[in-house]
Amino acid sequence: MSTSTRKSASFDQPHDATITDADMPASQNAEASEDPHLVVLEPEDDPQNMSLFRRWLAVLVISSAALCVTCASSIAAFTEQGAAQTFHVSREVTVLGISLFVTGLGTGPLLVGPLSEVYGTHQILHAMAYLQQSRTGRNTVYRISYALFFIFTFPVAFAPNVGVFLTFRLITGFCGSAFLSVAGGSVSDMFPNSTIANPMAVYTMSPFIGPVVGPMISGFINQNLYWEWTYRVQLCWISAEFLMLVMFVPETYVPVILNKKARRLRESTGDPNFFAPLDRREGSIASAILISCYTPFQLVLFDRMALLLDSWNALVLGILYLAFQAFPIIFEGVHGFNMQMTGLTFIGIGLGMLSAICTQPFWNRLFAREAAKYNGDPPPETRLIMGQVGAILVPMGLFWLAFTTYSQVHWIAPVIASIPFGSGIYFVFTSTFTYLVTAYRPIAASAMASNSALRSAFAAAFPLFAGAMYDRLGTVGATALLAGLATIMAPLPFIFYRIGARLRKNSRFAAH
Structure with missing residues (x-):
């Protein structure tokens, strides 16, 4: 039996990384070469050897499913007035429809994200340990997560009162987070380091385009139909994504592939001695859950x-x-737009994100040159170069937006101003994600879980005070305040680019 195995895996993904033979303890690698019953990865089993079309199809399906989840967060934006009238509550209460969904998205990764992988050390166990012991894998997470996402969207679409509506918005957010926590790993499973950048960029971008697409869809629906149709249309979309996940996304997690292969060999040969590395994995589920919960904090x-x-x-x-x-x-207030016209104004942010992703070939070349300077192993700080561009674009777009919100300024000006803001978002998140999973490689999933939790806390809180802030400060003052806060944070990627290596040496969490 061949002993060929994958030697490395990419850590340039937002949520998790892939276990490899290189990550295993030396004793386990030695066991692989000495024990003829240990099942190893052969070329025909390797997900990286699937056809390019099949791999890209899987990436596009996963990315569209991630977009659907995050679109569900903002699709509630234009349902607030209708929901308030139906449930006889204030509009401020219905704003919780966005905040609670985002809260669910943020809290889910605290458990599912760190528990999504087993790294090659005995000290760190994550939630996928539970799934591995059940011989499941990524696809089971996808299907269960999306099935629950679909089922629990029904009470949202047909809610009898505001309590049911808000409760199940929180639950659907949590269910969707399980998908987002694991999805990035499938991309890294299917592509080697040399070609991971483009498919990972497509996946990384999809969860952030989702919130921009939500108001566009919601604006048209709520302008012409009852608000409940927003969630009924979403149900149709979720069901289509679930079917595509089942039909077009294969299992790609190598340890689970080997586990299934070992089971087939035991059944076909009648020899019970065949085993996969997961069959010898130690560690209790309770310890895995405990570690996964407190490590991000x-x-x-x-x-x-x-x-x-x-x-x-x-x-x-x-x-x-x-x-x-x-x-x-x-x-609506300054320029007199209706709902569907206001929804279309978000196209500026979307165009900014799409234009930013089109620069990916440039960044690929830049990072390749940086890698050559360090003999193929550049420090994580090189990833912050992209973040430096984002740190400039975000406040620039916000200041531009702030001072073009006067009624005498044509409405196209603030829409154009949102384009650099959208581009900055892409650069900020892509650089930070790749930095965190490389700088904190031993606990990459926990690093991303803590990032997701803090991001979601802010995303849940900000809409709640938006109305009061804009009423008190006006459109110019409120937007300029946000731009000022973004400006205060802008030096971070420049500072950490220079001193990040020194800080990592003194950190008990970062890779040195």
């Missing part, structure tokens, strides 16, 4: 670099979600 509390970068990300995402309340104030 430890990282934020005791590592200043992670805390500041996470806070920067949280501020940017909070501003994006605040825009779902601010844009109607700006375009």
